[in-house]
Amino acid sequence: MELSLLGCSPGVSRPFTMIVNFIAVLLLIQPSLPLGSGSMTRHFKWEVGYVFRSPDCVENLVMAINGQFPGPTIRAKAGETLHVELTNKLYTEGVVIHWHGIRQFGTPWADGTASISQCAINPGETFVYRFKVDKAGTYFYHGHYGMQRAAGLYGSLIVDVAEGEKEPFDYDGEFSLLLSDWWHKSVHEQEVGLSSVPFRWIGEPQSLLINGRGQYNCSLASGSAVASSNATTTGRGGPCRFLGHEECAPQILGVLPNRTYRLRLASAASLSSLNFAVTSHRLVVVEADGNYVQPFAVDDLDIYSGESYSVLLTTDQDPAANYFISAGVRGRQPNTTQALAILNYKPNPPFRPPPSPPPVTPRWDDYSRSRRFSLKVHALAGRSPKPPRKSDRQIILLNTQNTVHGLVKWSINNISLALPTTPYLASIKYQLKHAFDRAPPPERFPENYNITRPPPNPNSTVGSQVYRLRLNSTVDVVLQNANAMKGNVSEIHSWHLHGHDFWVLGYGEGRFTAAKDEGHFNLEDPPLKNTVVVYPYGWTAVRFAADNPGAWAFHCHVEPHLHMGMGVVFAEGVHRVRGIPREAIACGLTAGMKKAAAEDDAGN
Amino acid sequence: MELSLLGCSPGVSRPFTMIVNFIAVLLLIQPSLPLGSGSMTRHFKWEVGYVFRSPDCVENLVMAINGQFPGPTIRAKAGETLHVELTNKLYTEGVVIHWHGIRQFGTPWADGTASISQCAINPGETFVYRFKVDKAGTYFYHGHYGMQRAAGLYGSLIVDVAEGEKEPFDYDGEFSLLLSDWWHKSVHEQEVGLSSVPFRWIGEPQSLLINGRGQYNCSLASGSAVASSNATTTGRGGPCRFLGHEECAPQILGVLPNRTYRLRLASAASLSSLNFAVTSHRLVVVEADGNYVQPFAVDDLDIYSGESYSVLLTTDQDPAANYFISAGVRGRQPNTTQALAILNYKPNPPFRPPPSPPPVTPRWDDYSRSRRFSLKVHALAGRSPKPPRKSDRQIILLNTQNTVHGLVKWSINNISLALPTTPYLASIKYQLKHAFDRAPPPERFPENYNITRPPPNPNSTVGSQVYRLRLNSTVDVVLQNANAMKGNVSEIHSWHLHGHDFWVLGYGEGRFTAAKDEGHFNLEDPPLKNTVVVYPYGWTAVRFAADNPGAWAFHCHVEPHLHMGMGVVFAEGVHRVRGIPREAIACGLTAGMKKAAAEDDAGN
Secondary structure (H helix, E strand, O other), rough: OOOOHHOOOOOOHHHHHHHHHHHHHHHHOOOOOOOOOOOOOOEEEEEEEEEEEOOOOOOOOEEEEOOOOOOOEEEEOOEEEEEEEEOOOOOOOEEOEEEEEEOOOEEEEEEOOOOEOOOOEEEOOOEEEEEEOOOOEEEEEEOOOOOOOHHEEEEEEEEEEEOOOOOOOOOEEEEEEEEEOOOOHHHHHHOOOOOOOOOOOOOOOOEEEEOOOOOOOOOOOHOOOOOOOOOOOOOOOOOOOOOOOOOOOOEEEEEOOOOOEEEEEEEOOOOEEEEEEOOOEEEEEEEEOEEEEEEEOOOEEEOOOOOEEEEEEEEEOOOOOEEEEEEEEOOOOOOOOOOEEEEEEEOOOOOOOOOOOOOOOOOOHHHHHHHHHOOOOOOOOOOOOOOOOOEEEEEEEEEEEEEOOOEEEEEEEOOOOOOOOOOOHHHHHHHOOOOOOOOOOOOOOOOOOOOOOOOOOEEOOOEOOOOOOOOEEEEEEEEOOOOOOOOOOOOOOEEEEEEOOEEEEEEEEEEOOOOHHHOOOOOOOOOOEEEEOOOOOOOEEEEEEEEOOOEEEEEEOOOOHHHHEEEEEEOOHHHOOOOOOOOOOOOHHHHHHHHHHHHHHHHH | OOOHOOOOOOHHHHHHHHHHHHHHHHHHOOOOOOOOOOOEEEEEEEEEEEEEEEEOOOEEEEEOOOHHHHHHOOEOOOOEEEEEEEOOOOEEEEEEEEEEEEOOOOOOHHOEOOOOOOOEEEOOOEEEEEEOOOOOOOEEEEEEOOOOHHHHEEEEEEEOOOOOOOOOOOOOOEEEEEEEEOOOOOOHHHHHHHOOOOOOOOOOOOOEEOOOOOOOOEEEEOOOOOOOOOOOOOOOEEOOOOOOOOOOOEEEEOOOOOOEEEEEEEOOOOOOOOEEEEEEOOOEEEEEEOEEEEEEEEEEEEOOOOEEEEEEEEOOOOOOOHHHHEEEOOOOOOOOOOEEEEEEOOOOOOOOOOOOOOOOOOOOOOOOHHHHHHHHOOOOOOOOOOOOOOEEEEEEHHHHHHHHOOEEEEEEOEEEEOOOOOOOOHHHOOOOOOOOOOOOOOOOOOOOOOOOOOOOOOOEEEEEOEEOOOOEEEEEEEEEEEEOOOOOOOOOOOEEEEEOOOOEEEEEOOOOHHHHHHOOOOOOOEEEEOEEEEEEOOEEEEEEEEOOEEEEEEEEHHHHHHHHOOOEEEEOOOOOOOOOOHHHHOOOOHHHHHHHHHHHHOOO
């Protein structure tokens, strides 16, 4: 029984040795040693290119970095500088990489958002991302051009506390688990379908992945003693038979009994809202999006695309068994098998099937349960700044679905974002008149708009407007969800802000009303985050200090939603930005302006 | 019987009307009317983007222009200027378009070759191709970045004689037939496979297309009275059942009896060498690659990728029947059904199955037959310049296969072409030192090289060298074919020269020897062409006047071979080039040089 996953009988030592070697050499997620006293700058030389890979046991083109998928994990200490020399080895596609959660103070051109912070890097060319990681936490990086994140362009970015600093919790070891979802059809096909008349939705993912590993045609769980009753638990094929070296063999987390481990979770999912759990183990949440939170214990946690969490797990269960680690779909009617990894109590054989079935993912549409989890997240007292008591400006963003010339779009206050060819950072800095729509976008939506009904005006406009924010002002944004084009449908969205963290002041159901709802804002211990969920037919209010000169995307982190226009652009203090590298602006209207730009910088 | 292709019984008039309408409205290849007295400049506004299309009845992503595949046919008169405003509507890919056969005198930046004449056009950006079509003839255009031609980016370009001029032959009507081959796997996957270790060959095409139409899952021919004995004739499915509106319905050429039609053939094939024939009809060849040839009659003709021909067909057969038009594979062991179209003698129903089977494609490896056809092509006396009696320089280019770091490559004199990021035209013009390898590439290969054996040195080098030619000198190039990596294999190649026509002085078998072979060069009536075949283990000699300031690709027109490095670059008189548009050089080392470039032009 114990080796059924290996496809060979117990007592055969060679495959077992292979597995152990494999785990030691390849998995690279053994508890990490403390970092040595590294230099202040960490150098990386990366090449982005497609490779053939089988993330879920089905071969596909995957966008990789230095041949690795997911890309190499970056580990640094707070205060250090990262120097990533990125060469585009794709044949005809541009590329950029966004450092999700890193605020890029003083280096807004290194934010890695095509059309916003920089021009896409052309095939054959190299761009240097050089920026400081100023705050310890669990981050990740990913492509931010077209839907390249969904093609596999992502990896973990872990920032440890600075030398001499201490985390506000203890643990004996740690693991990073980067969660994602995976399609068998190419992102090119996905993109074209989303922009076709008639509309072609990408559908639910074929697989969910943990550190780039999933199983499409077989089930790890069907080997466990007790079959789960959850429909999404069992795979479509029979039991998986792995030798361990397979690209889609599950991630093994080797632990010792009676220790505490930090699991660093991040979701690079294109579409899926996920629920994470480990059979029989409680999880103590201690960090969210690179900020400490008041610790609280749960059996499972929801993680939306763009979010990250650290949870502490204590190995206090029967050490003779292994246990399933699971990520399953919530927030959309699931049609995808849960992703599984194995918590391997040493010295048990790593692939010994856990005797208990995988955790059952909570019902996908139990949003009350989801809200209860969101409301448990509070800032850890004394470890992060409190929000200003008042804001200088309140922007309300209606999340609607519309059609534009027959194309299905997502719109914000009835404008669907179409990115310009010239990056905003440069076109604002150099005051180009025709690079984007100069009219200020709306800050409200009509009083009589009924958020519980499909949009009365199905015709949206496409635009590239910018919300210009006064530097160092305090801005409130209320994300107002509403009914989509189809009756009785309101989708879940997870909004990510570049260049800033925000305080999550509150969540509510129905339409936001300042008079009624502002009084309930949490101004005492709201969590600082960079990504936040807005529930169906609900609203979410956030506050942030517009203290980072640059142009910054604020958008739904669901990849197809962003492709369909679900985002806005904020800009503040761009006149103060100095030193935009020439390479960042070699496109659009700024292509001919490099000299001017350099002179402008010198002259100011 | 007569409506079996329609899948409905005779006498049902509605489908028939639909078909007639369809033919009238959509096919766009009815005999063309004489052009009106157009302005000297013809304007086109094009957008390149992917669409879902079923070229061979199987749906796929296809690269289209203004939603059309193949792209719109351009028709102009000799001496006119084309002004094509090309906007890239792809999401992450650059694009360029090459005007195959147009010499671009004075406009080398409009040649549409990424990394050679210009930077790829970024997504969202627009580039204006403005150039003169100075010579009447049958041309086509296609993508020239990565393998985008194979993604479907091509269309016909027909240049009529100037007002008042006359062709040296008469005809009553004409049709353009653009031939190509088609794969179901994406060009991205093809590109990555070709650059993988282990090597993954693209395989034979799934279908051959005539004007973008083929049939993968059914056979037009199986409806004909006499089944063909040729294995490549019959499709894999049963008889095709078309109503006529299908994207993969065959091209119908509606003709009247006892007339003469000009068929303009061009091959945009990625891989396949093709043989073209029409059942029971002789073809009189009158034009090759935009140059008149001494008319000669054949039953079929070979057409290699990059070539074009005009043939005259007289409708002198039984007018009660329709006839098959066929394009089948030669030069490689075929694994692809021949493409079929229908020569429809009016007023027969267009889809009435031809009673005679399609032409049988000649044996793929009967190269003696192929050579005999090549040797029939002679310039038409008095209609094109004769070659200079002597050349100033002779460059011999050995066509070999090698490996470079385990990758399979094609090499020329042991150098596999790797295109630089900065376009040659600009980096030569502005004398950039580090844009490409400055060492002159070899003009010969070792005396003791045995072309009948696999390369003794399997390790090639990758390079970006340029053959610098003296302006207005006469250059001979001898293409020397050889054995590939595998024993007893020498592949067929078709070499295309940009910016020039060349005289085809001769073909030979075995190793070229100046002393022996030069005496047999045809200096009396060699055809002027822009593309020429080199047969397995043979050589082909061409001569051209280096009279066109610019940087010009000379390469195997087989798309995967070029991707694998099978090409060289010629440059002549680049210092004389004036007016390179800023948009053409916004990449690589010239991205920051636009101002300098403009000044340089002004100062000179």
